[in-house]
Amino acid sequence: MIELLKAHTVSFLKDTYQKEIFATTITINKTPEDFVGDFTIVVFPLAKIAGARPDTIAEQLGNYLLKHATGISQFNVVKGFLNISIHNNYWIHFLQQHSNNPLFGFTASQHRRVMIEYGGPNTNKPLHLGHLRNILIGYSVSEILKAAGYDVIKVNIYNDRGVHICKSMLAYQLFGKQETPQSSGMKGDHLIGHYYVVYENELRRQLAEYTSQGLTEDEAKQKAPLALAVKEMLLKWEQGDEVVRSLWRKMNGWVYEGFDETFARIGCDFDKHYYESDTYLLGKTLVEEGLAQGVFFKKADGSVWIDLTADGLDEKLVLRADGTSVYITQDIGTADVRYRDFPCERMIYTVANEQDYHFKVLKLICQKLNKPYAGGIHHLSYGMVDLPSGRMKSREGTVVDADDLISEMEQTAAEQSAALGKLDQFNEEEKKVLFYNLGMGALKFYILRVDPKKRMVFNPEESIDFHGFTGPFIQYTHARICSLLRKAGNAVEYSSMTSDYPLHDLEKALIRYLHEFPHVIHEAAAQFSPSLLANYLFALAKEYNQFYQELSVLNAQAEEEKQFRLQLSGFTASVLNRGLKLLGIIAPDRM
RNA sequence: GGUCCGGUAGCUCAGUUGGAUAGAGCAUCAGCCUUCUAAGCUGAGGGUCAUUGGUUCGAAUCCAAUCCGGAUCACCA
Numbered sequence: 001m002i003e004l005l006k007a008h009t010v011s012f013l014k015d016t017y018q019k020e021i022f023a024t025t026i027t028i029n030k031t032p033e034d035f036v037g038d039f040t041i042v043v044f045p046l047a048k049i050a051g052a053r054p055d056t057i058a059e060q061l062g063n064y065l066l067k068h069a070t071g072i073s074q075f076n077v078v079k080g081f082l083n084i085s086i087h088n089n090y091w092i093h094f095l096q097q098h099s100n101n102p103l104f105g106f107t108a109s110q111h112r113r114v115m116i117e118y119g120g121p122n123t124n125k126p127l128h129l130g131h132l133r134n135i136l137i138g139y140s141v142s143e144i145l146k147a148a149g150y151d152v153i154k155v156n157i158y159n160d161r162g163v164h165i166c167k168s169m170l171a172y173q174l175f176g177k178q179e180t181p182q183s184s185g186m187k188g189d190h191l192i193g194h195y196y197v198v199y200e201n202e203l204r205r206q207l208a209e210y211t212s213q214g215l216t217e218d219e220a221k222q223k224a225p226l227a228l229a230v231k232e233m234l235l236k237w238e239q240g241d242e243v244v245r246s247l248w249r250k251m252n253g254w255v256y257e258g259f260d261e262t263f264a265r266i267g268c269d270f271d272k273h274y275y276e277s278d279t280y281l282l283g284k285t286l287v288e289e290g291l292a293q294g295v296f297f298k299k300a301d302g303s304v305w306i307d308l309t310a311d312g313l314d315e316k317l318v319l320r321a322d323g324t325s326v327y328i329t330q331d332i333g334t335a336d337v338r339y340r341d342f343p344c345e346r347m348i349y350t351v352a353n354e355q356d357y358h359f360k361v362l363k364l365i366c367q368k369l370n371k372p373y374a375g376g377i378h379h380l381s382y383g384m385v386d387l388p389s390g391r392m393k394s395r396e397g398t399v400v401d402a403d404d405l406i407s408e409m410e411q412t413a414a415e416q417s418a419a420l421g422k423l424d425q426f427n428e429e430e431k432k433v434l435f436y437n438l439g440m441g442a443l444k445f446y447i448l449r450v451d452p453k454k455r456m457v458f459n460p461e462e463s464i465d466f467h468g469f470t471g472p473f474i475q476y477t478h479a480r481i482c483s484l485l486r487k488a489g490n491a492v493e494y495s496s497m498t499s500d501y502p503l504h505d506l507e508k509a510l511i512r513y514l515h516e517f518p519h520v521i522h523e524a525a526a527q528f529s530p531s532l533l534a535n536y537l538f539a540l541a542k543e544y545n546q547f548y549q550e551l552s553v554l555n556a557q558a559e560e561e562k563q564f565r566l567q568l569s570g571f572t573a574s575v576l577n578r579g580l581k582l583l584g585i586i587a588p589d590r591m
Numbered sequence: 592g593g594u595c596c597g598g599u600a601g602c603u604c605a606g607u608u609g610g611a612u613a614g615a616g617c618a619u620c621a622g623c624c625u626u627c628u629a630a631g632c633u634g635a636g637g638g639u640c641a642u643u644g645g646u647u648c649g650a651a652u653c654c655a656a657u658c659c660g661g662a663u664c665a666c667c668a
Contacts, residue, residue, distance in 0.1 A: 024608085027608090027609090027610070029607095029610075032611070032612090034611085034612080035611080040610090040611085042610055042611095044610075044648060044649075047648090048648085054648080078611070079611070079648095080610085080611090080648075080649090081610080081611065122668080159668065162667080162668060163667075163668085164667085164668075276668090301666095303666065312594075313594085313664090314593095314594095314664065317665085317666055319666090320666045321666070322666085324666085326665090326666065326667085326668085327667075327668050330668090352662095353595090353596070353661095353662070353663095354661095354662055354663070355662095355663085356595060356596080356662075356663070357594080357595075357662090357663050357664070358663090358668095360595090381596090383596085383597085383661095383662095384661080384662085386661095388602095391661095416630070417630090420628095420629095420630070422628070422630090438630090449603095449604075449605090450603085450604065450605095451604085451605085453596080453597090454596090454597075454604090455596085455597070455660095455661070455662095456603085456604085457602090457603065457604095459602085459603070462602085462603065462616095462617070465616090465617070466630050467616085467617085467630060467631090468615085468616040468617060468630095469603090469604080469605095469615065469616040469617080470616085470630085472630055473616095473630065473631085475630085476628080476630045476631075477630095477631085479628070479630095480627085480628055480630095480631085483627075483628060484627055484628095487627065488627090519607095520607095523607065527607085531604095531605085532607080535604095535605060535606095535615090538615080538616090539615085542615085545631060545632070546632070546633095548627080548631080548632085549623095549631070549632045549633085550632085552626080552627065553627060554626095554627045555626065555627065590628090591628085591630075
């Protein structure tokens, strides 16, 4: 409809003023509540181009549209704004045309492949709130992109090697006493996380001992037995020492089991997992190529660098003097392997914004190496999650564990539901499923409703709220509609609909919201922003609840009215249900 | 110090390429369940859009400066 109005506006300017403009320069908004109309054309820019007074040209354009564009019932001009009213027919037809389409708003595959990386945990501790935001954003953006017609490959990268991994290995070796997830009753990732903490504590104790003897912090780090032992272990790992490697395999195996369990609970999935231990040596050959091409240069000590000062950045090391690779080198190599595995037009990295600089460098280097995928590299940069008390600090034990958090959400859902006492018809298994869906609905929505780019505050008390701007509010609206449809049975007869149905304001307002759904999905995909969708779904649910409150569906005056409202309700439920699905949230039929 | 990101109601957040009187939720206060699920609906109060200047018909939005907060600038990952 908006496209139609734009097209007519373009031809109006051509016919009346002999001016050629692009449709994109025309601004058309939804008409605000306080004015009469459905869409509003902002005519100031047009007046400037045409060299006429805004109200004059608005009047002219209004008449022109009335004459040439179908579906317009009337218009009015307020200052430089042309408010256009659309015939009720248009909305009614729209509803009839799309309400039974289970794919309304979704675009069929355009055979354009994009890859998206998310997750990216280290294998030395369990997942926490920060990972959760990463995973929820990555998963949701993937689903939104699919809905917008892309073929999406979801990949995960395990940072499974390096000093940090050796730390928990060493602590386990020294203090572990052959403990296993089975013997300790701990999830694998939590068990390994425990030994990571043991290492940190023990190291701090040793450092304190040395500094109390008068050594500086740095000197103490040079001497502390634990720090030395870790370095030695890392060296052995790199040399392929079988004892170290088998310990590493065993412990990482436990971690993966733990992660798999958590991923399943979160409800995310991956098409492929990459392991840093497989890829950390890659990139070296690319550096060799780059050296030959003159993209990189070698310093006197043999280290290899790239000069990015012309691009406003610094000189960046890509290979150490001893020939070993650094983080950025691995990433170059990994990108190359991924592109070979899955040729795609975009590679999206869901990584926190503390690595903005790193990804600028990565993209620049790939561009300078003339890699075909370089232009498609996109850093989906999201903000940190803070607590009301400030930043999460592992040292102060304020890190919110993902598994604990999910359990607490389920628990809260159970309590809230029990307080309302609506679950008489549920058996135990059904209750369990419901509490899970509601708890996760609350948690996921709470995190996804915020623009990914922005830093956010996670307030535990607020996150378990089930009222207002929350997941359960939308789930509730959906369940309400399902209840209506159940009671109506199969009596829904859409065919009886006539186009002169007297559309109520609340019905029209609701249809207008539904009308926006495809646009919202495209916008959310274009901006990689689930929050746009989350905000939309909330507004839609709110609008429905208003409608539901004011107008009776099952007890409507006329049969036609009842059928119409059932159809409208069913359509709303479908959009809510599928919209939530894109956020990774399941909408129960009853609650 | 250089670079990047942010500052909107008491709190958490929207505000779609610059558009009409800046919006939600929570919290506070006042109403609505003998009729479709009250996890709901209606209403009230609450704002110097960090500050100052600029651009123009029009600025929370764009530009500049300043203040405040955060990130980053590792031969860590």
